[in-house]
Amino acid sequence: MNRSDMSSTGAIADYCKRLFKAAARYASPSLLAAAAVLAISAAALFVKPYIGMADNGDYFRILYSNGIYFSAPDYSKQQFGYFIKDYGIFQYYNDAGVSLYSSQSLFVRQALQLNIWFLDARTFDIRTQAAIYLILYTVAVYMLVEALTWRAPAKRGYIIAALAVFIFGDTAYTAYFNSFYSEALMLIMSLFMLASGLLIYRGRFNDYTMLAVFVISSLLLVTSKQQNAPFGILIALFGIWLLLARSNRPYRLSAAGGLTLLLIVSIASYALIPQEFVNINKYHAMTRGVLPDSSDPEQSLKSMGIDGQYSLLSGTTYYDPYTTIDVNSNKMLTEFYGKFGFGKVLAYYATHPDQAGRMLNLAAQGAFTTRPETMGNYEKSEGLAFGAQTHFFSLYSMLKKALTPKTFGFIFLWAIIVVGLYMPSFVSAVRTKNRRQAVRLPLLLTMILLGLAGIAISIVGAGDADLAKHEFMFTIVFDLVTFITVSDALSGCLWRNVPTHLNTAPSATTAA
Incomplete structure (x- = not known):
């Protein structure tokens, strides 16, 4: 390298150093991560060519009962291949009954009302819904990164923020916002649930507020999709540790009430499945x-x-x-459907472990696919091939799909390693009777169990039918738990507990 090259390299390094110091002065890692995810996602969702998800035939379940209908003349021919952003709005009597009870309807109806007020009373632009989802998602990303970088050294904090953008800004995730799939809501509420739990663990923000966020996001997650109904039981079990985080009576009564409500809603959601x-x-x-x-x-x-x-x-x-x-x-009702339930299917796999193992390995092949290959991302007007998918800011999802071992043995090993890494800090918290610091491992373990339950429910409940899409919960969990594990390793707090509001460690925005 000659002298001029060295001088140029030094100038670039000096510029990057000054840029980093300026960012550290005015914006925290969590704020920068949220802003970056917002900017990247807005470019994908709201700037041509608009990125969304094609309908695989499931949209009718949520559209008609919420006052929206398919208005494109060749809609059926575009299914699977092309993203459609415009739909009709019922102007008079809508006789469509509720085909599926889902918390997703709350957001669809909110988007519909905003669309009528500010855009058009006859045509629904799905980007109105995407805007609502993106605002919520941005807040969720902020909370998650804040939980991991608060009071952490600045350089490490910004590395964690960059990693968060790389994973959660991926278009394979955010393309769901321009769709009527419940996966968008599942993604957002999973982030809120985990972030609020970690913020309680850190003692960051008001505990009652974070508890409310945890309960509400859990309720919306459980009720977003019929197969999520059993998740409420697992979350409520973790909630026992959350309940024990503080000893004062008002907090514990609030937590107990929220967990009881979650159990009731979970049971009701299952009972209301048509x-x-x-x-x-x-x-x-x-x-x-x-x-x-x-x-x-x-x-x-x-x-x-x-x-x-x-x-x-x-x-x-x-x-x-x-x-x-x-x-x-x-004949099918009496001789086929009426002869078995999902409990019998589960018992069958339990008594046929070889067959169960093959199904689990089959499930593992699609467990790391964020975006199903069968659904296109572009509008037909873009002139691209039927089913074409975007590669804009999708490096993480492509690398994960290409490099991750596609066996259930890897999934099991991953879960064991994560639990093992966090076990020392959990044991230490239990021994010192630090209830708040004992929250982290049960929270992560609950997330892992939600992911594994998603795989099991998919197999027992529907075999290999649309398996990659049914395993979306595991995809979310894998990314969230892996991200947190790597972040804690970077912060040096895998084997030890991190500072809370009672500590006086320097903040991420001021530490060197």
């Missing part, structure tokens, strides 16, 4: 799960009290136009 959807999932649990991988399909059916002749349905889906029997017939 029978039609239960039958669809039962059909796929058998024809796309148990039967295709069984060495003796007829015997597998007989073990659950079902006539072996129904093995002819193996490999089919509920939506196939031509089947050997009408899937909605009374």
